[in-house]
Amino acid sequence: MTDLLAYYPPWFLEQGAALLPILPLLVGAILAILPTNAAGRSLSWWGALAVAVVLIYTSLGQMLLVYTEGPYQYFMGDWEPPRGISLDVDALNTPIALLVSIMAFVALLYARASVIAEVEPKKHGPFYGAFLFVVAGLLGMLLSGDAFNIFVFVEISSISTYVLVAMGSSRDRRALPAAFNYLILGSIGATFYVIGVGFLFAETGTLNMKEMAFLLSQLDGGSRVAQVGFAFVVIGLGLKLAMFPLHTWLPAAYAHAPSFVTIFLASTATKVALYLLIRFIFTVFDPSLAYVSTIVTYGITALAVAAMLFSSTQAIFQTDARRVLAYSSVAQVGYILLGIGLGTVAGLSAGYLHLINHAVIKGGLFVCLGAFWYHYGITRTADFAGLGKMMPWTMGAFTICALSLIGVPLTAGFISKLNLASAAADQGWWWAVAVIMISSILAIIYMGRIILTAYFQPPPAAAHGMTHREATPLMSIAMFTLATISVVIGIVPEGVVEVADRAARTVLPLGGL
């Protein structure tokens, strides 16, 4: 893999870290003011797609650079911290940056047809512009080494996300309350985060995370101010990453946003917030501090278990397929949190692995769901009847992703569960193994219900005489790319596991709690 670096000009590798958040920010602003005629609408899509391609190229380059030459700091405008802002580029954040870029690209493939159907024509330019702002915000959250700068990027991505969710209103008015709900809770989350950062600033006098970490480690046993700051940061990020029970904004937002937005959000937004949680717990703070390890080992683990059991159960009783997947997402976040809660290299690696795998799987599922909606207007699980016959290929991709979500061997989901369960067992947390298994069985039920309906119920009478249609070619490419990735990871997991191991070792060089 690393020999791919030969295809990168040296200056591009040097400046790539800055390009990642800045490029989508600039292009997004341009797309927003494009003319609203057909050419302008088409151009806005092509523009966003081109940005996604450049981002994939750039983030891959940064990841390989870190793998060969180790982590480094990029100083914006050559202003060194603490005055300037630094970007921390390491093995923990570059793979997620690559993931975000790839998911942006795949989601855009899907978007071509769906956005035309879901968003008013005159809003296409601003829509894609806002989408690029979200991407820029997420990449900024990933790379920034400055705690306050992260808050800025959180707001950039969040505010644009509220806009995107609200744009679902031309299809479904319920998008408006969903977006408003999300706005309120998201703002509370961001506020908690910034209050937490304020406490930390008061204690350490710096916003640079590396310095902050150093100064916090100098405090003997931690101070009360730092403890309060830690609590605020964890809760603020918990809202963003839909940590149970702070997840209440998520199902409605996923269900009523334009389908393209859901695909991208479900596979990236919560993941980036999870990354920030990992960053704060393990690098800014020190997991060997008593209050950090208590919150991680007991607090986060307990919430993880609650999510895995409770949200999986809730998913079973949903009638809207989008909500089934949304509640499932909350449960899957629980798996990742459990990996964090373990606090070992193996646990964190398994959590990180699931972060990647779940992004691919859930993205694939939502693409298929979007295709069902696009062609037949189907979102309720009861209406899936006969889809196995009406859209056999799309339903096939859906089934592959669903099996992966359940964790059947030869799929990505199996690899994450295998690693997570063995990491838990390694620690002697046998009850956690049991929880993982119970949650898997609940997943069999909520996904199996949809699949069985699709394959065994006859199509509704209204569908008689309708020739069976497939998703548009671009949508099919999107869903089969993701389904294939999830199977390939399931068969040859070495590469992704290596990525996860490197990430875990980056933040836990000494081996964890």
Add this chain to the structure above:
Amino acid sequence: MSDQMLMILALLIPTVAAFIIPVVGKVPNLREAVSFIAGAALLAVVVLLIQRVGAGERPELYLGEFAGRFEIKFVLEPLGAMFAAIASSLWIVNSLFTLGYMRGNNEVKQTRFFTCVAIAIAAAMGIALSGNLITLFIFYEVLTISTFPLVTHKGDAAARKGGTVYALILMGTSLGLLFPAIIGTQIIAGSTDFVVGGVFGPEVSMTAVGILLFLFAYGIGKAALMPIHPWLPNAMVAPTPVSALLHAVAVVKAGVFTMLKVVVYTFGPDLTYASGASTVLAWIAAASIVIASLIALRQDNLKKRLAYSTVSQLSYVTLGAMLAAPAALLGAGLQIVMHAWGKITLFMCAGAIYTVAHRSNVSSFDGLGRSMPWVFGAFLIGAFSIIGIPPMGGSWAKFYLILGSLESSKALIIAALIVSSILNVLYLIPVAGRAFLLPAPDETADAAIKAGRRQHWAVILPPVVTAAGACVLFFFAGDIAEFLTPMLPTAGVN
């Protein structure tokens, strides 16, 4: 050819067949030819492998690390070779039967059917060759998923219900119990490899062993130990060739094979015997044997009756494994072979009766023996083998199991075996008895069957062949037992 090459071929032949079958699906004769050629080639490969295993070799194929902490590898040992031999040889016979059945009953989607069967055989090969539990688990799940479309082949409400129970129980138990058991083995023993005498060290706690043994016994849902057996009768909604090959041979035998393999190579007979859990499980298996036989007695639908009979017969293998005495383990191995040949005969007879005479309830078989003498003759022979009457293969399995119960000083188990044999007689013999001895209620219908049976030769020949096989196996039981003996830890000492 090198060992590795042969093992790769054993895995690849059915896989490749699964890819070719849909390509040539438009030409039925060519499509079926693929199944036959693949079956013959696979059998040849397995025979070569068996010779090497018999000579004391242990062919090994290492595919590399998996997910950083596990290994994918294949090691062939006697038990696996035996399972591979059963699956590959009966695949050929069953292909002929499938051809006759599917065409005789004008079944739809035959291409999908043959493809899924080929995948299932590939999975069975993977299970047979697995060198550790993780590898085995992967193929175990592939087998579940590839057989799901076969079980629900008809696609109606009954198929849906049966398929749901099938998937829920098999996937639920494997993901919920077997998977943690494997992880537990990996963590406690440090390895999931199959080693003669077991992988656990002497310092392992008996509580942990007991819990793991229970997790395995119920995690291996395919072994259908009561009370997780309902998937098996529910799977009878499938077309009969599926019931014959998969629910008498590949799937259920994969289950009991895994059970036996875990006891022999993961725990080791000594550790299994020493743990209290094995005694409890032996009694559960004994209860399973008797209760399932009692239920079988009350079934009028022949396939349902055979399904419960299978539940009962599978528990013989579990029982043998849990007794963990040398003779009992050999008996369990023999039971896998003998029951496979006997039960596939019975299922194919049921399918032949359905195809030729369109009857599926035992109560409607009166006098049918005179118009279908070969089929009911084969049924009788198969039934003898299942019951364990000499000179049929099944008698040796029962004999070894009785010996094993004495060896492990659980003589009371013999009572369960005897009761079950009596029940076997009561629910199997009347099927053929009614057909041969009672007068037919409607002579004209039987005359029509007589006239029409020639064109259905493809469903009548296979059960006759396997019935003959069940008979011949009686004389080779000693050889099979000798072949299996190296799996026992004391083999090196003697």
